[in-house]
Amino acid sequence: MPRRALRTTTGLIGLVLILAAVALAIVGPVFWDSEATRIDAADINAPASGEHWFGTDGLGRDVFARTMVAARLSLTLAVLATLLGVGAGVLLGALPTVLGRRGARLVTTLVELLLAFPGLILAMFLAVVSGLGARGAVLGIGCATAPGFARLTQTMAASVAGSDYLAAAKVLGVGRTRRLTRYVLPNIAEPLILGFTVTLGQSLLALAGLSFLGLGVQAPTYDWGRLVGEGMPGIFVSPLTALGPALAICIAAIGFTLFGEGLSQAASGRAVVRWRAEPTDPKAVPPVPAGTADTAGADDKAVDEKAVLDVRDLTVTFPGGVRPVRGVSFTVRPGQVIGIVGESGSGKSLTAAAIAGLVPHPGAVGATRLEIAGADPRALGPAERRRLLGTKLALVFQDPMSALNPALRVGTQLAEVVTTHRGAGRTAARKSVVAGLGQVALPDPERRVRQYPHEYSGGMRQRAVIAMGLMAEPDVIVADEPTTALDVTVQRQILALLGEVTGGAGRGLS
Template sequence: MRALRTPVGATGAGLLATVLLLAVLAPVAFGDGAAAVDTDNLLAGPSAEHWFGTDNAGRDLFLRVLVATRLSITLALLATAIAVLTGLVLGSLPWLLGPRLGRPVTALVNILVAFPGLLLVLSLATVFGVGARGAVLAIGFAGAPTFARLCQTLIAGIAARDYVAAAEIAGLGRIRILVRHVLPNVAEPLVVNATIGAGSALLAFAGLSFLGLGVQAPAYDWGRLMQDGLAGVYLHPLAALAPGIAVVIAGLAFNLTGEAVAGALGVTPVVGPRAWSVPARSTPARSPAQGEDLVLDVRDLAVAFPGPSAPVTPVRGVSLSLRSGEAVGIVGESGSGKSLTALAIAQLVEEPGRVTGEVTLCGTDLNDGGHHEDLLGTSLAVVFQDPMTSLNPAMRVGPQLAEVSRFHQSLGRRAALARAVDRLRAVRLRDPERAAQAYPFELSGGMRQRAMIGMGLMGTPRLIIADEPTTALDVTVQKQVLALLEDVRREHGTAILLISHDVSVIGEICDRVLVMYAGRIVEEIAAGDLHGDARHPYTRALVAAVPSMSTSRDEPLATIPGQPVDPAALPPGCAYAARCPLATDQCLSEEPALLDGVACWRAGDPLPMEQTKQVSV
């Protein structure tokens, strides 16, 4: 292990191994000698026979220090275990309960963390009573807030990963997601900090025993030995110093080992939202498509987050529909609201975000306040843009895919894994059996993205939302992934909602294209008309930005002047007006509605000749 190759790591591991070995063997090898009373050598000084001298009963202090190792280490580890487990529960509750119910738990943890640790230990020791049991509980619960804060931070980071979102879409409960997907990925830093915490617990326990609040006679640990030797410390200093030295060495062993492992692994040891509501829209909704083959129907979708003075609405009034076997693309610059629209459709926007509007999937309104895990887990699949974060790095690929069938189709472990291998074969992986047994980091980016598509096919998805599925891939693998999505669409009649900032990718496999700007759809156009019949200046700018074989190498690439608008400070009128070469006073004061597939007062007007070559994304 890399940590053991460093001087600090080797020293800490050597000391820790010695301490743990003594904890196991010392009571067996030296227990009788440590208990032997010699009335002829009361309070004797160090000698060849008694290296540290004897106590007031003539018992060998060196042997007693060795024998006390087991009780001292055992009690410290018990207290650490209580601290870690309690902290893990407190740290998990805010995520399990959600922001509203979890906020009081977070507040409690913050208060306890701010409370001085020593005072908290002493206060709890008086509550639980004098003795080893009370001291273990006091030290354990006093250390829990620190681990709770650590767990809250770690879990919040892991819970934001795509593979957790995928598990939520699959319909897994939060407790199961916590056990299967979150905890395995926080175990490493938690164990490292627990190792360091054990050293602190050892010192705290020795302190309580020294004060008479911990281990009571006739049992003894290092703190109890220090208390017994305190009376004669000036005449016989080793009686108190020897157990103190043992505490320091054992504490260093835990701390040095934990610090070395933390360094090798790169682990760092250790405003409430305002009341608001989503503003009303002025843009009318689209008429929903009708028919039995309607898969997705979205009307007036809006997503808002609390802001310092008013709600921020990154998505406002989006309406769209998809039928079986249809591919619809959403294109736009970064920050236009594409991915947030996909998250809202997949029910992945959490508090403090608010989603309004209607999202109907296969005839069921997902925004009716009910639970639709079964529908989302079988009829909807999401392919995220980063395949490395879409799969749980702590689990093999096959069991991750199999989890969908085990949960929704009640298949056994073997049957579910066999279906996972079959789905990996269906997405054209050359060796599906080997891929099923591999961890995500053992697969290439294209293989991971295929595995994510295979996970979506574990059920019978009517809709696949692909959010930038080719962003991290080279052009060859990108072509293969797009071809795979097209095959899935053709073979299974699956509707595809493809999100991208690349117009050429959207135009390759989509039937219709929705162009988004500043959180709303500004144009809807057939993919075949995108390059020749686009009417919105922004759409034409996006198309002009894509180089082609006829693009002159002597001229600079096209650019759109200015920057996208801030959703927290939307201007009056058309949001694109400040960057548009066709903008008029009406554009600056009145926001155009989406009529006949375009939201623009100057739709279709020719661009000024001098600005025709200046548009791009």
């Protein structure tokens, strides 16, 4: 994920700012310490100049030098406060997963009570109670951060709590600590890392605020927040005396926030396919055994103008030279059914994903020819590609429950297809949905459009997914083992249904 974050503009800028702040924290006290502590009675409260870039303070000390030196303490306190808050929050949030019912309820109630208090007020209260100074400020910010992180961890851990592997670990007698560190936390680490990065910037701002109010770092030590407070009385005479340290706070906080945003973009961008527009280099592709790569139409190298799907030398490559799909070629004509047969893990689902542009990052798709309804999606812009894949191609997944959003009614999800790609209004979309569910022989479609996916049986959900694919009247249907999770009777019905919707309308099926 960090490498993917560096491929985003925000992540790269954020990392550069963070590295600059860290470098300043390392070398600042080495180069500017003597200048920062030197008192010059003849240069008290001097405005910004070539000799003193940010001016001087009430004792004639150079504010720019003090800003450079203060970077180490400011960043150190921010990291300590964040580690304290994240550590306590993760522990409180994950404990209910491994505790009994009473213990889980007690921890959850504690988190809810802490969330009821405003974070800044709680931080100020704890800072005063524990004693003014850096230690009290770190304790206050850390404790104020913990409840929010606990809620985040609790929400993420709840998705793991009901998993079979965690139940199996409990049956095997795995201890609570090991279940927590081995089974729960690794599976929710990604959003916690994102939150940690953003929280660093927030902690830096909060600590600066406490020091500005006199509740944080105390003299003779100083951080950026204290420097801002010391420069405020003369801000109209020498603005940079206060704005200089404030600018340092902003740059460091923005750096942490941007890097966290970059991590978030990288985490959410896994389903973005990387197209290789150029033809696949035949020399780079390992030889394919005869009879295993080509299917119907592969021997005909001329362009088939009637084909609704034309694939030649399709290759999917992952870093390290891994090619699970190598040199696959086939042609699907209107009304034709093409089946791809192979053992588990041979790349059948990945082939379907490559055609639909759904190969997960960092996979790269290459092909000498890839045409859907006569158009090459690699040659189109993002908007045109979405329209082509959304209207000319329908993809039916293996698991209909994961293909349908459990939080939305089935009718709403099917209507989204026609409203997005055909611009239909609400009334017209509803009529199309009812007709579509009736087309796949779903009983009582008027009532079914108002139901949620969990109210459907397995066969009904698969019929609904097929209906969703047919809403935009596609030219070709790519069915990725659509009967895997169904019993044999329903399997036969679904296969018969696919045959009807394919042959009757002249669609291709793969």
